[in-house]
Amino acid sequence: MRKIYFAVASLLLLTRGAHAQQPLKLSLQDCIDYAVKNSYAMKNAHLDVLIQQAQVKQTSAAAYPQLSGKADLVHFSKNHPQYSFFDASAFDRTAPKGFIAPLPFTIPYSTSGSITLSQVLFDGSLIVALQAGSTLMDMARNNEQITEENVRYNVHKAYNSLVIAYRQYSIIKGSLSLARSMEQDLIKTREAGFAEKIDVERSAVQINNLAADSIKVSNGLAIAEQVLKYNLGLDLNTPIILTDTAVEKNANAAMSLLTEPENYSRVPAYAALQTALKLNEYNLERYRLSALPSLAGFVSRGANYGSSEFKDISHFGDYIEYYNGGLSLTVPIFSGFKRTNQVREAKLSIEKTRNDIDNLKLSIDFQAASARTTLKNSLLQVQSQKRNLELANSVLDLAQRKYKEGVGSNLEVTTAQTEMMRAQSNYFNALLDVINAEADLKKALGLLK
Numbered sequence: 001m002r003k004i005y006f007a008v009a010s011l012l013l014l015t016r017g018a019h020a021q022q023p024l025k026l027s028l029q030d031c032i033d034y035a036v037k038n039s040y041a042m043k044n045a046h047l048d049v050l051i052q053q054a055q056v057k058q059t060s061a062a063a064y065p066q067l068s069g070k071a072d073l074v075h076f077s078k079n080h081p082q083y084s085f086f087d088a089s090a091f092d093r094t095a096p097k098g099f100i101a102p103l104p105f106t107i108p109y110s111t112s113g114s115i116t117l118s119q120v121l122f123d124g125s126l127i128v129a130l131q132a133g134s135t136l137m138d139m140a141r142n143n144e145q146i147t148e149e150n151v152r153y154n155v156h157k158a159y160n161s162l163v164i165a166y167r168q169y170s171i172i173k174g175s176l177s178l179a180r181s182m183e184q185d186l187i188k189t190r191e192a193g194f195a196e197k198i199d200v201e202r203s204a205v206q207i208n209n210l211a212a213d214s215i216k217v218s219n220g221l222a223i224a225e226q227v228l229k230y231n232l233g234l235d236l237n238t239p240i241i242l243t244d245t246a247v248e249k250n251a252n253a254a255m256s257l258l259t260e261p262e263n264y265s266r267v268p269a270y271a272a273l274q275t276a277l278k279l280n281e282y283n284l285e286r287y288r289l290s291a292l293p294s295l296a297g298f299v300s301r302g303a304n305y306g307s308s309e310f311k312d313i314s315h316f317g318d319y320i321e322y323y324n325g326g327l328s329l330t331v332p333i334f335s336g337f338k339r340t341n342q343v344r345e346a347k348l349s350i351e352k353t354r355n356d357i358d359n360l361k362l363s364i365d366f367q368a369a370s371a372r373t374t375l376k377n378s379l380l381q382v383q384s385q386k387r388n389l390e391l392a393n394s395v396l397d398l399a400q401r402k403y404k405e406g407v408g409s410n411l412e413v414t415t416a417q418t419e420m421m422r423a424q425s426n427y428f429n430a431l432l433d434v435i436n437a438e439a440d441l442k443k444a445l446g447l448l449k
Contacts, residue, residue, distance in 0.1 A: 023239035034423040039233035045147035052140035056133040071113040088294040114302025124289025132282040142272035158228040254438040266446030284346035299325040371441035379435040392423035
């Protein structure tokens with residue numbers, strides 16, 4: 001038993017030491033705001049938006065003029081030059097007709113340099129890609145909103161779970177303190193000859209059980225606190241104090257959600273699917289327009305020079321300049337039915353996304369109906385368990401008064417205290433069910449803003 005006392009005392013000292021390190025006082029809204037800014041899920045979601053923005057700009061860059069430069073230096077071996085082949089009879093009548101003669105026309109060194117400016121004048125695929133840029137950004141923002149909703153949901157549940165854990169821990173400590181006080185009274189009463197040994201031993205058993213439960217609840221409390229800090233993106237060693245502890249008031253406020261109608265447009269996942277449908281439609285249009293010719297214009301300026309000596313290539317005054325420009329027309333004729341199947345795939349993707357939208361509507365209706373039913377039942381359970389708790393407290397108070405007046409027994413007080421603790425546990429579990437059902441319903445209705 002001393003070991004249990006020591007463990008409980010150590011936990012209390014550690015808790016007090018942690019709270020002495022300037023703990024953060026956090027309301028539920030403080031936690032949500034902190035998590036939205038600092039959780040790693042939100043940080044990555046925001047980075048995904050910036051990544052998508054960079055990708056959109058990469059696509060739009062293809063619509064701007066493209067300027068490129070090129071420089072070549074070619075060296076042909078004197079012992080093994082590159083040959084050109086021609087019909088020798090065209091130059092030498094004595095040569096047999098059709099006689100192919102090789103001649104080296106290359107010089108050892110040749111250099112060239114050029115700058116080319118090109119501009120896409122028409123490309124159906126590029127036009128659609130530019131139009132889809134804003135929709136792609138909407139998709140990235142929708143995904144960010146989905147992540148934010150999940151962060152808010154997790155923080156909401158973790159915060160209130162920790163509040164309940166603190167309340168349960170406080171109650172079990174009070175019960176343990178009361179049991180120890182009664183044990184001391186029993187010991188004195190037995191020494192005076194008015195109590196039996198079994199009463200003292202029964203009290204010791206109760207204290208041991210309460211001490212063990214206290215350690216178990218304390219460990220659960222530590223885990224619940226770490227879960228909250230993890231969802232916040234907060235250092236697990238940072239001490240915190242929760243300020244929104246009026247869970248009963250929050251449970252009563254949850255009743256207003258029972259009459260809140262569904263509105264699909266408020267749900268981030270629904271907005272994301274609508275955006276995905278637009279993207280698939282753009283994709284279909286892109287494949288269709290890829291059958292049209294594409295036209296680009298270009299202008300190039302350059303210079304070249306050749307020499308038998310490497311040192312002469314630095315004589316830039318000897319380089320001969322040239323200019324050219326024109327249009328490049330690309331006409332797709334046959335691609336092995338690739339475009340046909342791309343169009344077919346895009347149409348199927350549109351049909352699938354529409355099915356996903358209809359399924360999500362059904363899912364939202366189901367989740368909202370299920371959460372409403374759970375919330376109704378949980379609210380009824382809270383009322384029932386609250387009445388039970390009031391009765392249990394009344395019974396315990398009566399048992400304690402009878403015991404102090406000498407007309408009641410220790411067993412009666414112990415039994416009443418056990419029933420009171422069970423009623424408290426049931427009451428707080430019912431409150432937690434209400435809080436969780438409220439979070440589920442808010443998420444289904446798109447109200448976790």
